[in-house]
Amino acid sequence: MIQKVFSVNGVERNVVVDPEVSLATVLREQLGLTGTKVGCDQGQCGACSVILDGKVVRSCATKMKRVADGAKVTTIEGIGTPDKLHPVQQAWIAHGAAQCGFCSPGFIVSAVGLLETNQKPSRQDVRDWFQKHRNACRCTGYKPLVDAVMDAAKVVRGEMS
């Protein structure tokens, strides 16, 4: 077992964990942050995406031994609030980008990660980003998701409210 002290959504967390256990398991089962979903548990679907030290990662495929002491993790619970949604979350609703909703936390976290690195993505950039991060949706198809990110990008740039 190893001890890890790291920050999740701005709150310091101190856990004792098996070094081989995944970050997704720790988030969900030890810290109660069940907004992070586990679909495939094999790094293939992106449902478990979180932001780790500024990078979008699949938390099911990120073992705790790879999470540095002092690391900063952002999960869906750290993005927006019910009273003040993040622009990506607002756009998700406006475009009906969720159907069953299972993949939405991972997509939204991934999209926020994209907009933190590129506030003016093209539609192809958005598609490439989701492909690179293996975000997969089986319900809506990808058009509403890309539409949502394009609108959210305009809001982030201050071109749309």
Ligand code: FES
């Ligand atoms: Fe992690 Fe599918 S649950 S990538």
